[in-house]
Amino acid sequence: MTDFAEYVTDIVHEPTQTDSPGLDLTVAGVYEVVEPGRIDFGGGELDPAGVTPHSSEKRDPADDYEWWTLRGGQYLVEYNESLTGAATVTLQPRTELLERGATHPTLHVDTLPRVPLSVGGAGLKLKENARVSTIVAADKE
Template sequence: MFLLESDELLEHTSNIVHEDTQKQKLNLDLTISKIFSFTEAGSLDFGGSEFEEAGGKYIEPVKQSTNADYGWWILKEGTYQAIFNESLHNLEDTLVAISLHEHASKAGIIANSRILTPDHSVDEISINFQVPTNGCNIKENARFATLHLIAD
């Protein structure tokens, strides 16, 4: 098994915001498109017949001036879900690894990492994360996670 290099990563990725900035040697930075807060409890059971996703509410980014191109999410302490701009395709025999971007980690964000197999739906890539007590401000299209593709 080996990590695909950036040019190969691009063959499996769509909707990249700014290729020169996002493309690294062995990974691609993922950018935030939407953020949801969790507002209702989910349900888990052993067999899955009683599974319910946690309910969420879309958070509208706020522009700091009328001529600003992008808005900011002003997040308080809590648990959220980030949806990324980028999408994946043609992932046969490829594992997907998604982890928190170094800048997000240094901003105090805590997030799960994800490993997706080819049988997972990757139409919409997301990651759940926690904002610390002091909160965190995140700009639209911020680089928030890193994507690695692992081939056989």
């Protein structure tokens, strides 16, 4: 069995994030795309999309963590964790995310970009540090 933690830094709570096959990744931030980016053939006119942090709030003033209330639509999720670059990993959405009408693409990456999150029409309440993705495979470089 692969120890995925050797490829990941800034793990929030390793025992919880490794309690099932793979290693779970947690949400640090949610962003909205507010201005279009540009992609061309040669890359000379490549421009990033304009993004802004999506607002979050505590459910109770005594809470330690905030929640994002997401309406149906597209967002970008940023993780707490980073990859070491020593491997390319396969990242997929957790079942808990899928069963609540949200998803993101399965990716093969050696760094963790912001990942597009699709939220279904009923929306989603997402807590800071929620586990939304899992690393399920790693290819050493």
